[in-house]
Amino acid sequence: MRTTTPHQHSPHAHGPTAHPHADAIQAQVLDLDAKVMADHVDAVIEWMPVHSAPTRIVDLGAGTGAGTFALLHAFPDAVVTAVDSSAEHLELLRDRARRDGLDDRIRTLQVDLDAADWPDLGRPDLVWASASMHHLADPDRALRTVRDALGDKGLLVVLELSGLPRFLSPDTPEGPPGLEKRCHAALEPSASARMPHRGSDWAPKLTAAGLEVAAHLALDIAIDSTENEAIGPYALAALTGLRRAGAELLPAEDLAALDELLDTTSPHSILSRSDLTLRTTRFVWAARRPDTDEADEADEADEADEADDPFSPAAEAANCERVLGSRRHGLDSTV
Ligand SMILES: C[S@@+](CC[C@H](N)C(=O)[O-])C[C@H]1O[C@@H](n2cnc3c(N)ncnc32)[C@H](O)[C@@H]1O
Known part of the structure; x- marks a missing residue:
C-alpha cells in the first residue's frame, strides 16, 4: 500500500479536519453508516453504467473507506486510490486495508480537494465521490479536474444526501414531539453556510464541467x-453530534x-x-465525458448487444427499479 501524506494539504473551513476531535466522531458515524448502508452501496455499484469492470478507481473524499472497500470487493482486479484531507480517516482506512489483506490494492493520498492543483491521479476508469462533493468550497473546479483526468470511457459517480439522516418517529420522545426535526432546523443555517453546495442538483454542475x-x-x-442492529448505535452517534x-x-x-435519549444507562x-x-434519501449521478469517436465505436458495438446489456436505455429503468426496490425519481422534482 502506498501512502502520500500530506499532499497539498491545507487547513480549510469546510472539511472536518478543522477540528481533530470532529474527525474522530465523523469516523465513527461513517463506519456506522457503512454498516447500515452496505447493501445499498453494493446495489449502486451494480447499477453503475460502466462499460467494463474498472481497474483504476479513485475514491474522492474516501473517509474511512466505505466506498473503497465495497468497490474493491466488487471489482477484484481493481486498485483504488483513496483521497481525503483527513489524515485520521486515511489512517483508519489503511488499518482496515491491512486487516483485510487488501493493502496492496490501495493507495492513499492526503489531499485538500479544494486546492487548485491536485496530485496526478493517473487515468482512472472510475471516480467515485460519495457524500464528499458538498464539503468542497469549489466543487465546480473539482468536477472539471475530474473530467480532465477521466479516460474516454471513464465514469464519475457522485452520491449525495438529501439532508441529515432521521431516526426518531415524529412523536419521540413523548415530552416534546418533533425533537429531531427541530434539531435539524436549528442547525440548518450554520450547515448551509459551511457547505453551501449541500442539497444541490448535481446534474447542471456536471454538465457545466463538460460531462x-x-x-x-x-x-x-x-x-x-x-x-x-447498527441502527441504534448510528442513531446514538448522530444524536450525540x-x-x-x-x-x-x-x-x-x-x-x-x-440528554435523556443519549444516557445509555437510562431506560x-x-x-x-x-x-x-x-430514513434518508440518497441521490446518485453517473457521468462521463461526451462521446468521442472512440466511444462512438464502442457504443455501436454495444448496440449490437443491446438485448443483453443491463445498461441499455431500455434496461436502465428496470435496473433503477431493481435497486433494492427503491423508486426512481425525476431529480428535478426531488433535489
Ligand atoms: C461525509 S464524509 C464521506 C466519506 C466517504 N466517502 C463515505 O461515503 O463514507 C466526507 C469526506 O470528505 C472529506 N473531505 C471534506 N472536505 C475535503 C476536502 N476539501 N478535500 C478532501 N477531502 C475532504 C472528509 O474528510 C470526509 O472524509
Missing part, C-alpha cells in the same frame, strides 16, 4: 432497527430530551427504543 449525465437515481431508504452542535441553539427542554436511552427507523 454528460449518463444515468441518475434516487434511493428512498427506510431501515428499521429490527432489520439492522446534534446535541453538541445544538448546545447553544436549542431550547432547554429539547436539550434535556436529547429511556435511544439504545432501548424499538421504534427507530433510519
Whole structure:
C-alpha cells in the first residue's frame, strides 16, 4: 500500500479536519453508516453504467473507506486510490486495508480537494465521490479536474444526501414531539453556510464541467432497527453530534430530551427504543465525458448487444427499479 501524506494539504473551513476531535466522531458515524448502508452501496455499484469492470478507481473524499472497500470487493482486479484531507480517516482506512489483506490494492493520498492543483491521479476508469462533493468550497473546479483526468470511457459517480439522516418517529420522545426535526432546523443555517453546495442538483454542475449525465437515481431508504442492529448505535452517534452542535441553539427542554435519549444507562436511552427507523434519501449521478469517436465505436458495438446489456436505455429503468426496490425519481422534482 502506498501512502502520500500530506499532499497539498491545507487547513480549510469546510472539511472536518478543522477540528481533530470532529474527525474522530465523523469516523465513527461513517463506519456506522457503512454498516447500515452496505447493501445499498453494493446495489449502486451494480447499477453503475460502466462499460467494463474498472481497474483504476479513485475514491474522492474516501473517509474511512466505505466506498473503497465495497468497490474493491466488487471489482477484484481493481486498485483504488483513496483521497481525503483527513489524515485520521486515511489512517483508519489503511488499518482496515491491512486487516483485510487488501493493502496492496490501495493507495492513499492526503489531499485538500479544494486546492487548485491536485496530485496526478493517473487515468482512472472510475471516480467515485460519495457524500464528499458538498464539503468542497469549489466543487465546480473539482468536477472539471475530474473530467480532465477521466479516460474516454471513464465514469464519475457522485452520491449525495438529501439532508441529515432521521431516526426518531415524529412523536419521540413523548415530552416534546418533533425533537429531531427541530434539531435539524436549528442547525440548518450554520450547515448551509459551511457547505453551501449541500442539497444541490448535481446534474447542471456536471454538465457545466463538460460531462454528460449518463444515468441518475434516487434511493428512498427506510431501515428499521429490527432489520439492522447498527441502527441504534448510528442513531446514538448522530444524536450525540446534534446535541453538541445544538448546545447553544436549542431550547432547554429539547436539550434535556436529547440528554435523556443519549444516557445509555437510562431506560429511556435511544439504545432501548424499538421504534427507530433510519430514513434518508440518497441521490446518485453517473457521468462521463461526451462521446468521442472512440466511444462512438464502442457504443455501436454495444448496440449490437443491446438485448443483453443491463445498461441499455431500455434496461436502465428496470435496473433503477431493481435497486433494492427503491423508486426512481425525476431529480428535478426531488433535489
Ligand atoms: C461525509 S464524509 C464521506 C466519506 C466517504 N466517502 C463515505 O461515503 O463514507 C466526507 C469526506 O470528505 C472529506 N473531505 C471534506 N472536505 C475535503 C476536502 N476539501 N478535500 C478532501 N477531502 C475532504 C472528509 O474528510 C470526509 O472524509
